[in-house]
Amino acid sequence: MYQYDEYDQRIVDERVAQFRDQTSRYLSGELSEDEFRPLRLQNGLYIQRYAPMLRVAVPYGNLRSDQLRMLGHIARKYDRGYAHVSTRQNIQYNWPKLEDVPEILGLLSSVQMHAIQTSGNCIRNVTADPFAGVAGDEHIDPRPWCEIVRQWSTFHPEFAFLPRKFKIAVNGAEHDRAIIRAHDIGLDLIRDAGGNIGFRVLVGGGLGRTPIIGEEVSSFVPWQQILNYCEAVLRVYNLHGRRDNAYKARIKILVKALGVEEFARQVEAEFVHLKDGPSTLTQAEIERVASRFDDPELPPEPAHSEAHAAHLASNKAFATWVGRNVRAHKTEGYASVVLSLKTHGVAPGDITAEQFDTAADLADRYAFGEARSTHEQNLVLASVRQADLYEVWQQARAAGLASPNIGLLTDIIACPGGDFCALANAKSIPIATAIQARFDDLDYLHDIGEIEVNISGCMNACGHHHVGHIGVLGVDKNGSEWYQVTIGGDQGNQAALGKVIGPSFAAAEMPDVISSLINTYTDNRHPDERFIDTVRRIGIEPFKTRVYAEREQRKEAHV
Amino acid sequence: MSDIIKRGKLHTDDWTIVRQAEGEDIASLELPAGRVIVPLPLWLARRDSLLAKAEAGVVGVWLAGDEDPATLADDLLRLQLIAIDFPKFADGRGYSIATLLRTRYGYADELRAIGDVLRDQFFYLSRCGFDALQPKEGKYTRVQLEAALASLNDFSEPYQAAVDRAEPLFRRRPREAA
Numbered sequence: 001m002y003q004y005d006e007y008d009q010r011i012v013d014e015r016v017a018q019f020r021d022q023t024s025r026y027l028s029g030e031l032s033e034d035e036f037r038p039l040r041l042q043n044g045l046y047i048q049r050y051a052p053m054l055r056v057a058v059p060y061g062n063l064r065s066d067q068l069r070m071l072g073h074i075a076r077k078y079d080r081g082y083a084h085v086s087t088r089q090n091i092q093y094n095w096p097k098l099e100d101v102p103e104i105l106g107l108l109s110s111v112q113m114h115a116i117q118t119s120g121n122c123i124r125n126v127t128a129d130p131f132a133g134v135a136g137d138e139h140i141d142p143r144p145w146c147e148i149v150r151q152w153s154t155f156h157p158e159f160a161f162l163p164r165k166f167k168i169a170v171n172g173a174e175h176d177r178a179i180i181r182a183h184d185i186g187l188d189l190i191r192d193a194g195g196n197i198g199f200r201v202l203v204g205g206g207l208g209r210t211p212i213i214g215e216e217v218s219s220f221v222p223w224q225q226i227l228n229y230c231e232a233v234l235r236v237y238n239l240h241g242r243r244d245n246a247y248k249a250r251i252k253i254l255v256k257a258l259g260v261e262e263f264a265r266q267v268e269a270e271f272v273h274l275k276d277g278p279s280t281l282t283q284a285e286i287e288r289v290a291s292r293f294d295d296p297e298l299p300p301e302p303a304h305s306e307a308h309a310a311h312l313a314s315n316k317a318f319a320t321w322v323g324r325n326v327r328a329h330k331t332e333g334y335a336s337v338v339l340s341l342k343t344h345g346v347a348p349g350d351i352t353a354e355q356f357d358t359a360a361d362l363a364d365r366y367a368f369g370e371a372r373s374t375h376e377q378n379l380v381l382a383s384v385r386q387a388d389l390y391e392v393w394q395q396a397r398a399a400g401l402a403s404p405n406i407g408l409l410t411d412i413i414a415c416p417g418g419d420f421c422a423l424a425n426a427k428s429i430p431i432a433t434a435i436q437a438r439f440d441d442l443d444y445l446h447d448i449g450e451i452e453v454n455i456s457g458c459m460n461a462c463g464h465h466h467v468g469h470i471g472v473l474g475v476d477k478n479g480s481e482w483y484q485v486t487i488g489g490d491q492g493n494q495a496a497l498g499k500v501i502g503p504s505f506a507a508a509e510m511p512d513v514i515s516s517l518i519n520t521y522t523d524n525r526h527p528d529e530r531f532i533d534t535v536r537r538i539g540i541e542p543f544k545t546r547v548y549a550e551r552e553q554r555k556e557a558h559v
Numbered sequence: 560m561s562d563i564i565k566r567g568k569l570h571t572d573d574w575t576i577v578r579q580a581e582g583e584d585i586a587s588l589e590l591p592a593g594r595v596i597v598p599l600p601l602w603l604a605r606r607d608s609l610l611a612k613a614e615a616g617v618v619g620v621w622l623a624g625d626e627d628p629a630t631l632a633d634d635l636l637r638l639q640l641i642a643i644d645f646p647k648f649a650d651g652r653g654y655s656i657a658t659l660l661r662t663r664y665g666y667a668d669e670l671r672a673i674g675d676v677l678r679d680q681f682f683y684l685s686r687c688g689f690d691a692l693q694p695k696e697g698k699y700t701r702v703q704l705e706a707a708l709a710s711l712n713d714f715s716e717p718y719q720a721a722v723d724r725a726e727p728l729f730r731r732r733p734r735e736a737a
């Protein structure tokens with residue numbers, strides 16, 4: 001992964017010094033609460049329900065083993081022994097003390113990490129496919145481009161106080177695993193007819209209160225111009241985005257208000273002035289950044305390991321795990337492994353200090369010292385020899401990192417919700433764990449097959465509920481916690497927003513509601529049809545009817 | 560007299576910022592004696608009578624966040640001071656307006672940040688071309704403002720191009736490949 005040079009290191013070191021000074025001025029009363037808020041937010045520091053929450057940036061999900069160990073150390077020393085992987089590939093601590101944060105940032109900078117712009121109304125951490133560089137369906141590796149966008153957006157002086165937060169994602173594969181359509185700017189790496197690299201630029205996607213799928217504002221921006229083009233988009237937004245109402249301040253609202261043609265025209269009018277300017281990228285710069293990724297040379301391996309085949313044949317649990325958690329790699333004899341952070345009774349995405357250490361050991365021993373975080377809140381070992389899979393599985397299993405449930409019903413995506421988040425309408429973690437408990441039979445889980453369940457504790461949609469095949473949203477009804485259910489959402493190339501099935505439910509009803517939805521699916525599915533495909537084919541009506549009919553029956557049974 | 564930061568140094572300043580009170584008529588509003596920074600609508604309404612004073616360096620103009628700097632395009636060679644108002648420090652429109660004035664319209668004289676101007680934004684403000692920073696009256700003591708000068712140098716080698724450094728880091732410095 002990307003290795004800092006002296007300039008990268010100096011910037012994070014200077015940031016630590018700056019924030020240390022700001023924190024001490026705040027603690028001494030020189031900085032007011034209102035003045036300190038945006039400063040700490042731009043360093044990922046929220047004041048939450050119980051304590052500050054610190055969000056550490058994991059740029060486009062890339063991690064090294066020394067960084068994993070440091071994250072574990074911080075969890076142990078400054079938190080309660082665990083952390084949380086967020087739906088934007090970042091790492092969150094729920095219990096650090098404000099006074100300790102400068103110290104924590106110092107530790108992070110010692111391993112080339114930071115918390116810069118992980119919150120606040122600025123350009124946030126850029127996200128990408130966790131399988132970047134190793135996926136078979138990738139045509140262009142997005143990582144060097146992500147790093148270039150990261151550097152450009154870090155402390156960009158003109159765009160530090162935007163109307164609202166701003167998220168950029170980059171995709172370079174056939175299948176979009178970065179949900180670029182749900183980002184303020186989605187960059188799709190493509191080639192034109194002449195084979196030149198460039199970007200299809202989507203703007204105005206986003207979830208939250210007003211979920212919108214991003215629209216194309218340019219079909220091809222040559223790679224040399226991409227920063228100039230982004231600058232034009234950001235400038236139009238910074239000058240004209242709404243600032244009177246936080247719920248109407250995202251760029252998607254501006255794009256809707258102007259219409260995409262008019263918005264694109266304004267961007268173009270700005271872009272003509274910036275085109276070919278000093279921020280124009282050079283071949284030398286791209287090559288320099290790419291070279292600093294220092295990707296491992298993968299020693300040649302036989303396409304099929306006999307030992308691996310023997311383990312598959314003799315060990316059903318291993319075979320099940322391989323079937324679900326191991327993905328094809330572009331290089332013969334290698335595979336990518338997903339370490340599941342979705343275990344029974346544990347909040348989705350939570351990871352203990354010991355698990356950080358195990359992941360680091362596994363990365364060192366079997367995966368060239370690297371790991372990735374995913375927006376589905378799991379970890380990935382990108383390049384593992386097929387012949388090592390059995391050992392990886394054994395060690396991951398001992399550490400509770402090998403639930404064979406990737407892509408299945410219990411691989412739930414959930415935000416921290418009411419247990420931690422001050423903005424929540426309702427809890428999300430107990431809903432996730434109740435659903436996991438209901439569907440704990442592995443054979444049944446595999447029979448149900450691929451399905452994505454996403455849970456958010458409020459409209460802000462950190463759990464991406466709109467794009468879940470089943471989406472659950474916490475709502476407040478007269479001060480008590482209720483849940484609205486949508487079905488038919490999807491991410492990726494067929495991105496779609498789910499539709500609400502009807503009135504909301506109490507927490508205790510949720511496992512039954514999910515059962516009703518799943519039973520409707522299993523009764524109606526064609527062979528090899530996934531839940532989402534059945535919903536698309538038969539519509540939401542049959543699901544809705546059954547959910548509410550069975551709800552009535554349960555009520556009657558109780559009288 | 561107020562303490563401001565000008566070209567990286569502490570400076571005692573005698574400009575008065577004229578703000579239009581609600582219901583006040585800009586046509587008849589009496590300007591205070593001495594050097595004044597007037598709001599754009601006033602400038603536009605009384606431009607003919609103020610032009611000579613602008614050229615003499617006793618009248619400047621300030622822009623609000625929703626005002627288009629292009630409006631001043633014809634006056635940029637005459638004006639010796641343009642200010643941009645930050646109603647709240649977190650309202651970042653002024654950064655783009657300043658950038659446009661400096662890069663698109665080529666304005667070269669004093670560009671001043673006024674309003675809710677705080678030391679923790681000094682670095683960004685100066686990068687966008689502000690060479691004068693005027694915090695609200697009484698916001699900082701002279702000693703505090705002196706200490707705040709350090710904020711101008713929070714980061715020694717920023718990545719991206721802006722008004723202060725016209726080239727991005729990768730063009731300014733040799734950066735090594737791995």
Ligand code: SF4
Pocket residue numbers: 415416417418421422423424425456457458459460461462463
């Ligand atoms: S969706 Fe709402 S409750 Fe959940 S983390 Fe985001 S803001 Fe908090």
